[in-house]
Every structure is written in C-alpha cells, then in structure tokens.
Amino acid sequence: MFINPTSQHQHNDNTAWLDRNIVAPAATAETPVVLETKGMHVYYGGNEALYEGDLQFLEHQITALIGPSGSGKSTFLRSLNRMNDNVAKVTGQILYRGVDVNQPDIDVYEMRRRIGMVFQRPNPFAKSIYENIVFALRRRGMTDKKQLDEIVETSLKQAAIWEEVKDKLDQSALALSGGQQQRLCIARALAVKPDILLLDEPASALDPVSTSQLENTLLKLKASYTIIIVTHNMQQAARISDYTAFFNLGRVLEYDETSRIFTSPKVQLTNNYVAGDFG
Amino acid sequence: MNKQLAEQLRKRSKAAWLERIGKIVSFSALALITLTVFAIIIFVASKGLATFFDNHVNFWNFLTGKNWNPTITDKSGQPEVGALPMITGSFVVTLLSALLATPFAIGTAIFMTEISPRRGARILQPVTELLVGIPSVVYGFIGLTVVVPVIRTIFGGSGFGILAGTFVLFVMILPTVTSMSVDALKTVPRYYREAALALGATRWQTIYKVILRAATPGLLTAIVFGMARAFGEALAVQMVIGNAALMPSSLVSPSSTLTSVLTTGIGNTVMGSLDNNALWSLALVLLVMSLIFNLIVRLIGRKGAMHK
Amino acid sequence: MNPKTANKIATGVLYGTAGTIVLILAALLGYIIVTGLPHISWHFLTSPSKAFTAGGGIGIQLFNSFYLLVLTLLISFPIALGAGIYLNEYAPKNALTSLIRTAIEILSSLPSVVVGLFGFLIFVVQFGFGFSILSGAFSLTFFNLPLLTRSIEEALAAVPETQREGGLALGLSRWETVIYIILPAALPSILTGVILSAGRIFGEAAALIYTAGQSAPALDFANWNPFDISSPLNPMRPAETLAVHIWKINSEGIMPDAKAVSSGASAVLVIAVLLFNLSARYIGRRLFKKLTAAD
Numbered sequence: 001m002f003i004n005p006t007s008q009h010q011h012n013d014n015t016a017w018l019d020r021n022i023v024a025p026a027a028t029a030e031t032p033v034v035l036e037t038k039g040m041h042v043y044y045g046g047n048e049a050l051y052e053g054d055l056q057f058l059e060h061q062i063t064a065l066i067g068p069s070g071s072g073k074s075t076f077l078r079s080l081n082r083m084n085d086n087v088a089k090v091t092g093q094i095l096y097r098g099v100d101v102n103q104p105d106i107d108v109y110e111m112r113r114r115i116g117m118v119f120q121r122p123n124p125f126a127k128s129i130y131e132n133i134v135f136a137l138r139r140r141g142m143t144d145k146k147q148l149d150e151i152v153e154t155s156l157k158q159a160a161i162w163e164e165v166k167d168k169l170d171q172s173a174l175a176l177s178g179g180q181q182q183r184l185c186i187a188r189a190l191a192v193k194p195d196i197l198l199l200d201e202p203a204s205a206l207d208p209v210s211t212s213q214l215e216n217t218l219l220k221l222k223a224s225y226t227i228i229i230v231t232h233n234m235q236q237a238a239r240i241s242d243y244t245a246f247f248n249l250g251r252v253l254e255y256d257e258t259s260r261i262f263t264s265p266k267v268q269l270t271n272n273y274v275a276g277d278f279g
Numbered sequence: 280m281n282k283q284l285a286e287q288l289r290k291r292s293k294a295a296w297l298e299r300i301g302k303i304v305s306f307s308a309l310a311l312i313t314l315t316v317f318a319i320i321i322f323v324a325s326k327g328l329a330t331f332f333d334n335h336v337n338f339w340n341f342l343t344g345k346n347w348n349p350t351i352t353d354k355s356g357q358p359e360v361g362a363l364p365m366i367t368g369s370f371v372v373t374l375l376s377a378l379l380a381t382p383f384a385i386g387t388a389i390f391m392t393e394i395s396p397r398r399g400a401r402i403l404q405p406v407t408e409l410l411v412g413i414p415s416v417v418y419g420f421i422g423l424t425v426v427v428p429v430i431r432t433i434f435g436g437s438g439f440g441i442l443a444g445t446f447v448l449f450v451m452i453l454p455t456v457t458s459m460s461v462d463a464l465k466t467v468p469r470y471y472r473e474a475a476l477a478l479g480a481t482r483w484q485t486i487y488k489v490i491l492r493a494a495t496p497g498l499l500t501a502i503v504f505g506m507a508r509a510f511g512e513a514l515a516v517q518m519v520i521g522n523a524a525l526m527p528s529s530l531v532s533p534s535s536t537l538t539s540v541l542t543t544g545i546g547n548t549v550m551g552s553l554d555n556n557a558l559w560s561l562a563l564v565l566l567v568m569s570l571i572f573n574l575i576v577r578l579i580g581r582k583g584a585m586h587k
Numbered sequence: 588m589n590p591k592t593a594n595k596i597a598t599g600v601l602y603g604t605a606g607t608i609v610l611i612l613a614a615l616l617g618y619i620i621v622t623g624l625p626h627i628s629w630h631f632l633t634s635p636s637k638a639f640t641a642g643g644g645i646g647i648q649l650f651n652s653f654y655l656l657v658l659t660l661l662i663s664f665p666i667a668l669g670a671g672i673y674l675n676e677y678a679p680k681n682a683l684t685s686l687i688r689t690a691i692e693i694l695s696s697l698p699s700v701v702v703g704l705f706g707f708l709i710f711v712v713q714f715g716f717g718f719s720i721l722s723g724a725f726s727l728t729f730f731n732l733p734l735l736t737r738s739i740e741e742a743l744a745a746v747p748e749t750q751r752e753g754g755l756a757l758g759l760s761r762w763e764t765v766i767y768i769i770l771p772a773a774l775p776s777i778l779t780g781v782i783l784s785a786g787r788i789f790g791e792a793a794a795l796i797y798t799a800g801q802s803a804p805a806l807d808f809a810n811w812n813p814f815d816i817s818s819p820l821n822p823m824r825p826a827e828t829l830a831v832h833i834w835k836i837n838s839e840g841i842m843p844d845a846k847a848v849s850s851g852a853s854a855v856l857v858i859a860v861l862l863f864n865l866s867a868r869y870i871g872r873r874l875f876k877k878l879t880a881a882d
Binding site: 390391513538573 | 593597604611668699838
C-alpha cells in the first residue's frame with residue numbers, strides 16, 4: 001500500500017504539540033512497560049485513517065481507551081494484536097516486551113496467543129461451555145483430560161463464572177445469558193494463558209448488573225494480566241482503569257493517569273468529553 | 280530486546296503451517312473448477328472448429344444452409360451441413376416459451392411479493408421449488424404422453440413439433456423465471472411502495488408504475504436466465520419435437536433443435552469423421568449462445584447498477 | 588379506465604396466474620403419481636429391465652442412479668467445499684477472483700448436454716474410461732460443482748464474522764477456525780445444499796447418456812468386489828440410470844410396455860426428488876435447532 005511521505009511529515013509537524021499531553025506512565029521494576037507503540041499509523045485502502053500517539057502500557061495495570069465513536073480507539077486496539085491485518089495497513093512499531101511484533105517475520109498466531117482479545121458482542125462458539133474453553137488448547141495438541149479439566153476450572157474461576165456453570169459444562173454456551181457469555185469469552189481467552197488482554201467495549205451489550213460483575217472480574221484479573229480496554233462508558237473507565245487515553249478524530253489527544261484525566265485534564269476537549277458535554 | 284521472546288515469536292507455529300496448507304488446498308479446488316471451464320471451452324471449440332478448418336466447410340454455409348445431411352455432398356461437392364433448421368428450431372422454441380412464461384412468471388412473482396406474501400411464502404414458494412426439482416426427462420415424458428396427443432387431436436399431424444416443445448419448455452422455465460423475478464421484486468425498497476400508496480395510487484398503479492419499473496433489470500435477467508435454460512435443454516425437447524432436421528414449416532410439424540440433433544446424433548457417428556465434427560460444431564453454437572446469454576445478463580446487471 | 592376498476596381486474600388476473608402455477612404443479616404431480624403408482628411394485632423396483640418383452644423392472648437402473656449419486660457427491664463435495672472456503676474466506680477482491688467467479692457462473696449456465704459431451708470427449712475417449720460409472724460421475728461433478736460451490740459459499744457467509752474473530756483472537760489460524768468452528772456452524776445449510784444438489788444429480792440425464800452410457804448389464808448383487816465386471820460396485824461398467832432409462836425407452840424403446848415402465852419410473856424419480864427436497868428442509872431445520880438449542 002502506498003504511503004505518502006509528505007503527508008506523514010505534515011502530521012508530525014501538526015501533532016508535535018500533542019506530545020506534551022501524552023504523559024509516559026512511570027515504569028518501575030514491578031510494573032515494567034509491556035506494550036508500546038512507536039509512530040504507529042493505520043491506513044485503510046491507501047488513505048491514512050489514524051495517526052496514533054506513542055503509548056506505553058504497564059504490566060498488571062488496566063488502561064482504558066476512551067473517546068467518541070469513530071475516534072479510532074477500537075481500530076487502535078485491534079491493531080495491537082494485528083486483528084486488522086486483512087483490512088488495513090499498520091505501519092510503525094508495536095513493541096511487545098521490547099520485540100517489534102508489527103514485522104512480517106513475526107508469527108501472528110503465537111503473538112495473538114500472548115495478546116488475547118475479547119470483543120464487543122459475546123461470541124461463544126456453538127459448542128458446549130467446556131469445549132469453548134478447551135478448543136484452542138486441543139488445537140495446540142493438549143490432550144490430557146486432567147490437565148484440560150484443570151484449565152477449564154481455573155479459567156472459569158478467574159472469569160468469575162465457575163459457580164454459575166460448573167454443573168452444566170456440557171451444555172451449549174449459547175444457552176447462557178449475555179453477561180455469562182461475555183465472561184465465558186474472557187475465560188476462553190484466559191485458557192490459552194495470555195500475557196495481555198485486549199477488550200473491545202466488552203460491556204456494551206450487557207445490562208448494568210452484568211456490567212458490574214464484569215468490572216469486578218477485570219479488577220481481579222489485573223493481578224495477573226495486563227489489561228487494555230476500550231470503553232464508551234466514562235464511569236467505567238474511571239472505576240476500573242489506572243491509566244486513560246483519550247482519542248479524538250484518529251489521534252490520542254491525552255494520555256495520563258486516570259485520576260488526572262478525570263479531574264484535571266490538560267486538554268479542553270478531554271475535559272468536555274469526560275464531563276459529558278461533547279460535540 | 281528480549282532475545283528468547285523474539286525467538287519464540289519468530290518461530291513458525293503449527294497454526295501458520297496449517298494456514299498455508301489450507302490456503303493452498305482450498306485454492307487448488309477453486310483452480311480446478313476454473314481450469315475445467317477453460318478446458319470445456321477450448322475442447323468444444325477445437326472440435327467444433329474442425330468442421331471448418333479440417334473439413335473446409337464454409338462457415339457461412341453452415342450457419343445459413345437449410346440441408347443437414349453431413350454424409351451427403353451437394354452438387355458443388357460440399358457436404359450438406361446447413362445448421363439453419365436446428366438454429367431456427369432452438370431460437371423459436373426458446374423465444375416462444377419465454378414469451379409464454381414471462382407473463383405467468385412475473386404475475387405470480389407480483390402475487391407472491393405484493394398481493395399475498397403470506398400465501399406466497401407458504402404455498403407458491405414450495406410449489407416453484409418443487410417444479411424446479413422435477414427432472415427434465417419427466418417433463419419430456421409427460422410432453423410425450425399428454426401434450427403431443429392433445430396437439431395431434433386438435434391440429435392433426437403427428438403432434439410432434441415446435442408447439443409441443445414450447446409447451447414443455449414453458450412449464451420447465453416457469454419456476455426458474457418466477458423465483459428469480461421474486462428476488463428482483465424483493466430488492467425494490469419498501470419506501471417506494473409506501474411513497475406511491477401515500478400519494479393515493481391504487482395497488483395496481485403502484486405495481487405497474489413504480490415497482491415493475493424499478494425492478495426491470497432484475498426481471499429482464501430472470502427472463503434471460505429462463506431463455507438460457509430453454510436454449511440448452513436437451514432431452515425434454517428431444518422427446519417431443521419430432522427430430523426431423525428440416526426447416527420448420529409450421530409449429531406442429533416435426534422439427535429439431537441443436538440439442539435434439541446432438542443427443543440423437545453423437546452416438547451414431549464416428550469420432551473424427553465429418554458428420555461427427557459437424558455435430559461438435561452444433562455443440563459449439565450451443566456453447567457460444569450460453570456465453571452470450573451470460574454476457575447479456577452481465578450487461579443488464581451493469582446497466583441496472585448504473586441507474587441506481 | 589377507472590383506476591379502481593383496473594386495480595380490481597389486475598388483482599384478479601394476478602390471482603389467476605398464481606393459481607395457474609399451483610394448478611400446473613398439482614396436475615403434473617397428480618398425473619405422474621396416478622399413472623405411475625399402479626406400476627410400482629417390489630418386483631418392478633428390484634428386477635432388471637427387459638429390452639423386448641413386457642414385465643421388466645428398473646432395479647439395476649435404480650441402483651445405478653444411487654451409486655452414481657454417491658460417487659458424484661464423494662468427488663464433488665470436497666472440491667466444492669475447498670472452492671467455497673477459498674471464495675468466502677481468502678479470495679481477495681481483485682481481477683483474478685472476478686475471473687474465477689465469472690468462470691463458475693459460465694459453468695453453471697452451460698447446457699448439461701455440452702457438459703456431457705465434454706465428459707464424453709475427455710473421460711470416455713481420451714482417458715479410455717469408456718461408458719462407465721466413473722465417466723458419468725466426473726461429468727456430473729462438473730455439472731454439480733458451480734451450484735454446490737455457491738451454496739457452500741453462501742452457507743459460510745451466513746456465519747457471523749464475530750465467530751471468526753473469536754478463533755483468530757485465540758491464536759488459531761483462519762483455516763483452523765473455518766474447519767472447526769465455521770463449518771460446524773454452517774453445517775445445516777451446507778447439508779441442505781448438498782441434498783438439493785443430490786436431487787438435481789438424481790434426475791439428470793443429458794450429461795449421462797454419452798458418459799455413463801445407455802445400457803445396464805446384468806449385475807450380480809452377491810458380488811461386492813469392485814474390480815469384478817459383474818459387481819454392482821465396479822465403477823468401470825456402463826450404467827444406465829433411471830432418468831436415462833426413461834429417456835431411452837421413450838425415444839427408441841421397443842419394449843411393448845414402454846409407457847407403463849416409464850410411468851412407473853417417472854413416479855419413482857419424482858418421488859425420490861420430492862423426498863430429497865423434503866428431507867433437505869427437514870434436516871436443515873432439525874440441525875439448525877440442535878445447534879442453537881437453548882438447552
């Protein structure tokens with residue numbers, strides 16, 4: 001795909017002022033940088049759709065990506081584990097623990113196992129609850145029944161749905177409620193033991209009770225996983241995330257600790273958006 | 280940089296390997312079908328053209344000659360391979376059956392989409408599907424035992440001929456044209472109807488002035504598809520047309536079509552001989568007509584797309 | 588004319604045309620069943636046909652039809668499946684793909700007699716298979732591939748994209764996702780498509796008369812060695828099918844009870860196709876329910 005060097009140059013010029021508002025989180029020995037984007041651009045059919053700021057994500061933290069619809073937050077998220085490979089061209093670096101995974105010689109399947117994803121609409125497979133969880137493991141050659149059983153139990157427990165489904169593991173996953181399905185999808189993602197979990201508006205199709213269950217689940221998962229979540233729900237971002245990035249018109253306008261984004265943002269637009277009077 | 284991780288991420292996984300194999304296998308299947316189509320065209324063309332290149336039959340004489348006796352040479356020493364009777368027969372049965380089927384098919388399609396969608400879905404859709412499913416030899420057999428005797432009684436003669444062929448093809452293409460017309464009418468947006476009705480138009484005015492016009496490209500496509508099917512139908516027509524390779528003198532005199540001569544002839548000729556090659560030329564005409572019907576459908580589709 | 592009167596007349600005419608189609612089907616089915624059913628007996632369905640005397644059956648033809656159907660599906664299903672998967676899952680939007688799609692459309696609109704003649708040229712003559720079940724099955728494969736490919740492609744396309752994403756996000760390849768998740772989910776509609784195509788194959792004759800042949804040599808139903816010439820399973824023997832039989836005895840048959848035999852055979856053929864149709868609907872619906880069952 002054709003990349004226009006002049007347009008890229010212009011963007012750099014126009015957006016230089018933005019960098020002041022993108023505060024790199026303070027990485028420590030306990031919470032090192034796990035994922036980082038550098039100079040990432042997304043092109044749809046030759047036209048640049050997104051210019052992304054350089055973001056760093058810390059280990060065992062929840063980072064929320066917020067912004068109005070069409071701001072590019074979902075596209076950004078889906079580019080991180082290269083789910084956009086077939087529909088868009090992504091340039092720049094995506095550093096996963098220092099390794100640039102946006103390279104052709106990277107095995108995307110191995111990479112996606114480590115950087116898992118949960119989607120907007122719950123998408124359990126038309127199989128039993130048990131089979132949903134072990135499906136990817138079986139495909140990777142794990143056959144030991146005891147081991148599989150164990151993983152099913154741990155992942156379902158981690159996703160806080162074990163108590164609800166432990167007696168009906170062989171029933172169709174499609175029979176579960178929307179909220180249960182979404183937690184099952186999280187359990188399914190956890191079963192392959194990922195490092196990072198990307199969530200694309202995971203609660204947008206859920207009722208308030210299910211949403212709050214899901215949020216509690218995520219807060220517990222934080223202890224063992226790095227979580228990046230796209231949400232259109234500001235309260236949700238405020239409740240669960242440690243860091244927040246605000247997207248608008250395909251750019252990151254501001255990135256900082258969540259408390260600062262919600263109390264004293266540097267950019268007026270961010271302030272308008274989190275205050276709810278946007279557009 | 281984390282070396283160990285980089286190595287792990289760069290190793291070809293089983294999934295990557297499977298993906299490559301799967302892509303190759305599935306593409307091979309698709310390529311096989313595509314190659315077959317080209318092979319069919321090339322083989323039939325090379326056999327069909329042999330009449331003109333190897334046997335030096337004049338192409339124009341082939342298209343316009345009225346005598347089909349490939350084993351006999353005429354006064355000027357040229358073999359008698361005039362395909363006009365069969366070409367005429369094929370075109371006449373095709374046009375007549377399409378002419379007959381179109382009003383019934385479109386009328387039924389309108390009934391199914393505009394008048395009574397409920398009955399359309401519950402009764403007429405299964406009916407058309409079942410009619411499509413009835414094998415062509417069964418149509419031929421009924422044509423032979425019902426249509427031909429009726430024509431014989433009314434018009435005299437043998438009863439075999441273009442009229443019988445037309446009736447059989449009419450029933451055969453009716454369901455195809457109907458179900459494709461239904462699809463065409465269903466693509467007309469709902470608000471067209473609502474807008475017309477809101478302006479005080481009667482249902483028929485709405486159908487006639489708005490819906491039929493909006494759906495014209497789709498309806499034409501349906502008719503062309505029906506004609507393509509009629510033109511290529513072999514056995515049902517062969518059973519009722521009388522199989523006389525003569526210029527049709529009336530609708531009730533025994534005649535022939537390209538397909539009927541082909542089905543009766545191929546088995547009685549020797550591969551590579553002139554009379555066999557001449558039959559392949561008829562097959563080539565069939566093939567070319569099928570391509571032309573395809574082209575027409577495409578042109579209609581493109582024109583319809585332009586108007587939208 | 589007053590628009591209201593025109594509206595009434597037009598509505599009446601439309602009722603008339605719709606009624607005509609129903610009547611035509613009813614008359615067709617009625618005629619076939621009424622004239623054919625009395626000839627159908629166990630003897631008729633199982634005994635071999637007779638060329639010159641009355642009282643022959645359709646046993647061998649019936650067996651041939653089924654055998655040919657099974658072979659054709661065995662050959663064409665994997666090819667159509669692969670092609671359907673590639674078209675729906677991998678094919679990029681480019682000139683090559685549109686050329687391929689055009690080719691498939693052309694194949695689907697080719698007269699079956701032309702497909703049969705090609706089969707005759709390639710398999711019977713060139714490859715030396717002679718008039719045989721194998722030649723017939725290959726020819727029917729060409730005849731069957733375009734529609735089966737399209738129905739498989741449509742069945743796959745009906746499975747939501749989110750299911751594919753689910754598989755990909757777990758680190759599985761698209762191929763694994765399609766084979767183990769999308770295909771099972773699309774199974775009901777794929778099966779419906781296969782059964783409907785089976786009906787078409789079962790009734791097809793024009794593509795067979797010069798490939799599978801027009802003769803039905805006696806078979807020894809105790810001999811299941813596929814390499815033996817009198818074995819029913821031998822794919823290299825000529826095999827007149829039921830549909831070809833009907834055509835054959837009506838266009839050049841000399842048996843005294845040709846009409847009775849064709850009536851019976853037509854009824855059997857139509858009943859078989861009806862069964863294919865009904866079972867396609869039934870099985871499709873059943874499987875769909877089972878897959879999406881809430882309990």
